[in-house]
Structure formats: C-alpha cells, structure tokens
Amino acid sequence: MSRFLNPYFQLCITVVFITAGEIFLSSGASTVTPAMADWLGTASMGLSHVWFGIACLCVSAVTWGLVLKKMPLYLAFTLASVVHVTVPVASWLILDDRINSTRWVGIALVLSGIWIIARPTSAIEERS
Numbered sequence: 571m572s573r574f575l576n577p578y579f580q581l582c583i584t585v586v587f588i589t590a591g592e593i594f595l596s597s598g599a600s601t602v603t604p605a606m607a608d609w610l611g612t613a614s615m616g617l618s619h620v621w622f623g624i625a626c627l628c629v630s631a632v633t634w635g636l637v638l639k640k641m642p643l644y645l646a647f648t649l650a651s652v653v654h655v656t657v658p659v660a661s662w663l664i665l666d667d668r669i670n671s672t673r674w675v676g677i678a679l680v681l682s683g684i685w686i687i688a689r690p691t692s693a694i695e696e697r698s
Contacts, residue, residue: 577640581649584633589656591626593664594619600665648687654680 573579598619614620637646655677661667669677 575636575640577637577646578649580633580636581641581646584630584637585650585653585656587626587630587633588650588653589660591623591630592653592657593660594623594626596623596661596665598623645687649684651680652684 598614598617601617601619602614634646634650637650658667658669658673658677662669
C-alpha cells in the first residue's frame with residue numbers, strides 16, 4: 571500500500587487541514603470590523619483568509635473520506651478528536667489566543683482518551 575494511502579497518514583493530513591482551516595477562518599473573521607459586520611456574516615466572504623480556510627476544510631473532507639474507506643468509524647472519529655488539541659494550541663501559537671488552566675486540563679483529558687482508545691487497537695495491529 572502506498573504510504574500516501576495509509577489511513578493513519580490520511581488522518582494526520584485531515585487533522586492538519588482542519589486545524590489550518592479553522593485558523594484561517596478565525597483570522598479572517600477577526601479582521602472584520604463591527605462596521606463591516608452583517609447578521610449573516612457575509613462581510614468576511616471577500617477575505618482571502620476565509621477562502622483559504624474553506625479550501626482547507628474541503629481538502630480535509632476528501633482526506634476524511636479516504637480514512638473512512640480503510641478504518642472503522644469509531645477509531646477514526648476517536649483519533650480525529652485530536653483536533654480538540656491542535657486547534658486550541660495552534661490558535662494559542664499563531665493567533666495569540668489565551669488558553670486557561672481549565673482548557674489545558676481538557677486538552678490533557680482528550681489526549682488521555684485518545685491514548686486509551688488507540689492503545690488496544692495498535693496492539694491488535696502489531697499482532698496481525
């Protein structure tokens with residue numbers, strides 16, 4: 571199997587594109603001034619950051635489909651929950667968002683949950 575078609579690699583690509591898409595969308599939305607804002611949020615549609623974000627989320631939908639062709643949904647969805655870590659950390663690093671202590675505890679819990687779910691699965695794959 572090609573490394574590119576490996577479902578774990580595709581899952582990593584999915585997470586990267588979701589994270590990038592959310593950062594671009596947030597960046598684009600934050601550049602809209604209150605005077606530009608409308609109730610539908612269409613004022614941000616002319617911004618390149620928003621379109622990059624939309625493109626990233628479209629690519630992530632394609633790679634997610636490739637993941638689901640090879641991996642059970644329960645596992646893929648659990649592993650993809652790492653976006654609950656990557657998005658806040660990326661927004662902290664790139665957008666200078668603040669992460670309070672409660673959020674850090676939540677991030678640690680998400681990582682623990684992923685580890686608990688993924689550990690038995692990796693052991694099964696090593697045996698086969």
